[in-house]
Amino acid sequence: xxxxxxxxxxxxxxxxxxxxxxxxxxxxxxxxxxxxxxxxxxxxxxxxxxxxxxxxxxxxxxxxxxxxxxxxxxxxxxxxxxxxxxxxxxxxxxxxxxxxxxxxxxxxxxxxxxxxxxxxxxxxx
Amino acid sequence: xxxxxxxxxxxxxxxxxxxxxxxxxxxxxxxxxxxxxxxxxxxxxxxxxxxxxxxxxxxxxxxxxxxxxxxxxxxxxxxxxxxxxxxxxxxxxxxxxxxxxxxxxxxxxxxxxxxxxxxxxxxxx
DNA sequence: CAATGATATCAATTTATGTTTATATATTAT
DNA sequence: ATAATATATAAACATAAATTGATATCATTG
Numbered sequence: 406x407x408x409x410x411x412x413x414x415x416x417x418x419x420x421x422x423x424x425x426x427x428x429x430x431x432x433x434x435x436x437x438x439x440x441x442x443x444x445x446x447x448x449x450x451x452x453x454x455x456x457x458x459x460x461x462x463x464x465x466x467x468x469x470x471x472x473x474x475x476x477x478x479x480x481x482x483x484x485x486x487x488x489x490x491x492x493x494x495x496x497x498x499x500x501x502x503x504x505x506x507x508x509x510x511x512x513x514x515x516x517x518x519x520x521x522x523x524x525x526x527x528x529x530x
Numbered sequence: 531x532x533x534x535x536x537x538x539x540x541x542x543x544x545x546x547x548x549x550x551x552x553x554x555x556x557x558x559x560x561x562x563x564x565x566x567x568x569x570x571x572x573x574x575x576x577x578x579x580x581x582x583x584x585x586x587x588x589x590x591x592x593x594x595x596x597x598x599x600x601x602x603x604x605x606x607x608x609x610x611x612x613x614x615x616x617x618x619x620x621x622x623x624x625x626x627x628x629x630x631x632x633x634x635x636x637x638x639x640x641x642x643x644x645x646x647x648x649x650x651x652x653x654x655x
Numbered sequence: 656c657a658a659t660g661a662t663a664t665c666a667a668t669t670t671a672t673g674t675t676t677a678t679a680t681a682t683t684a685t
Numbered sequence: 686a687t688a689a690t691a692t693a694t695a696a697a698c699a700t701a702a703a704t705t706g707a708t709a710t711c712a713t714t715g
Contacts, residue, residue, distance in 0.1 A: 417538035469691045
């Protein structure tokens with residue numbers, strides 16, 4: 406029962422739906438999400454941990470970065486998330502997408518990508 | 531967005547899932563639910579109101595009784611609730627069902643049913 | 656119309672969740 | 686090693702949600 410409840414608790418927060426919406430686009434590291442949502446990093450970690458605890462996300466450690474992506478191993482969660490994503494209004498995530506795009510382009514332009522030397526840092530935060 | 535969040539908030543509480551499970555069996559009045567869950571009545575009203583606010587329940591006033599039933603007017607909510615009900619473990623609701631059955635039988639046996647005179651009361655609480 | 660019963664609402668309290676600032680941990684670069 | 690960076694965790698605080706006991710409301714009965 407608790408497991409089921411955790412799924413819904415995870416889905417009943419706006420920040421977390423925004424994160425899921427971003428991850429629809431593909432795997433992202435914490436600093437990508439932080440930049441896209443324009444909120445402080447511990448807040449992002451907090452919500453990522455809730456989503457992961459509910460079995461909605463998987464993470465992958467690569468060097469100093471942790472990459473998160475949707476966990477599609479469970480059919481129920483997958484269909485649930487899918488149907489929810491469809492219902493998140495576009496205007497609630499448009500700004501996030503825009504900031505993400507800008508941030509990603511910045512990374513590419515300056516060579517600040519995963520695996521790059523630390524002086525060419527990822528976040529600058 | 532808020533509307534969507536309300537649905538998940540409504541579903542992220544054990545008492546409320548138990549109520550939904552009871553209402554799968556059909557329409558019930560507040561005192562039925564109170565008896566079945568074996569909790570105090572204001573608590574039941576509180577959760578019913580949350581479920582109703584999320585568009586998951588409808589109510590129908592008949593005399594002094596308020597009857598609640600699943601609201602199946604919206605397809606998304608309907609499928610969501612349906613798929614959730616399936617995942618609520620049986621042992622989490624078995625006792626509720628049992629108490630409900632006993633309570634209903636008590637009502638029938640003593641003529642304490644909806645529409646009956648007040649001396650043959652519904653709840654005895 | 657007084658009394659009773661079913662339900663809703665309120666105020667007070669407790670508990671749970673989310674937010675923030677500061678700091679710890681771990682990894683990589685110099 | 687030392688410094689820098691990405692992320693996680695902890696502690697303190699703020700906010701929201703749930704629980705309870707008391708009471709209001711409203712329909713029904715006597």
